[in-house]
Amino acid sequence: MKKLFLGLLTALLIVMAAGCSAKSEGADNSSEQAESSSSKDKTINFGVTPWTSTVPPTKIASLILQDMGYNVKETKANVSGVFMGMSRGEVDVFMDAWFPMHKVQMKKFGDKLERTAVSYPKAKTGWVVPTYMKDINSVSDLKGKEGEFNNKMYGIEEGASATKESNEMIEAYGLDMKQVNSSEGGMLAQADRLMKQEKPVVFFGWRPHTMFNKYDLKVLKNDKGFFESSSVEVVTNSKLKEKAPEAYEFLKNWSISIDDVEQMIVEIEDQGKDPEKVAREWINNHQDKVNKMMGK
Known part of the structure; x- marks a missing residue:
């Protein structure tokens, strides 16, 4: 009886130890998942001006970030409102900044903003x-x-x-x-x-x-240096890199051709197609480029 009791006690201790180990492992995994989830449990707020050129890149970037697990939001405002929102940390991204035209805003808000990527250069x-x-x-x-x-x-x-x-x-x-x-x-x-x-x-x-x-x-040509060819760029608020590092890295790698944007504007404005469907079609047709921007 004594041997039997000792045997049962030993078995019980082994089971308890295994259970604790499983719980500990599960807690670690849960912690890792929570940490991973918390890094994505962020809302990326896009500033959207009333310009047709803003829509295609915003919709594409928005869908890709959603695919990456982020929440997204759009805030509509004029360009001054968008830059002001970014300077306050209320808006995270503007996909349609034109330089040198918007150097004034960049100078005004200083280190609160960042020129993150070039969408396409030499836009007339x-x-x-x-x-x-x-x-x-x-x-x-x-x-x-x-x-x-x-x-x-x-x-x-x-x-x-x-x-x-x-x-x-x-x-x-x-x-x-x-x-x-x-x-x-x-x-x-x-x-x-x-x-x-x-x-x-x-x-x-x-x-x-x-x-x-x-x-x-x-x-019209002009010989006084007005309206130089523009570089169209992605501007982010300076806190995005810390707030959502994977989203920031994706935006850092962003690029698109002016011809692609113009074609999408035609489909949306002239053909009445849904902007998100047009953006999704572009993503599906340019998966290699998308993967590269996502760092895959």
Whole structure:
């Protein structure tokens, strides 16, 4: 009986030890999983301006980050609001910053922001006219002909860097013109109305944009250094690297071609396709590129 009792006690101790070991191992695994989960249990907030060029890269990056396990959110605002939000840590990412135009905002907010990646270089911006205006090929050609345009140049919203630069260009060239500001859609609606009548019109244009697919346009040359070719970049707030390191590394590796963005804008704006479906299709068709950006 004594031997039997000792045998049973030994067996019980072995079982208890194994159970404790399993619990300890399970706790370790649980801890590791919790740690991994907590690193992804973050919401990445994208700043979204009312520009068509902002939508495709934002939707693509958003879907990829969701695939990586992050939550995502979009905050719509004008460009000044987006940069202000990033400086306060309320917005994490802006996928459509244009340089040198947005150097002013970067200088204003200093080390609170970071130029994280280049989406695509050499995007054209500036004043545009329809190609049927044969005699207008540069900004200086407008001098003395302002009356033909009703002394108006059409621009995007107040507060945009492009709006400020257009006003500076009017002054630099001594043009008797006033910039009429509205939303991107409002500007294009006015330009479209005039172009349908083949009347003179000058307005702000940029690539990538469907305006260059819909209309025959030319960007006016200028010899005073305004509206240089832009580098379109990803800007993040400086806390993102610590807040969500894997998301930051993905954004650090981000790139896309201007032709791809323009094609997606056409599909979304002209063909009425759902932006997320268009973005998902791009991801599926560029999996090697996506894997590279994700560091795989």
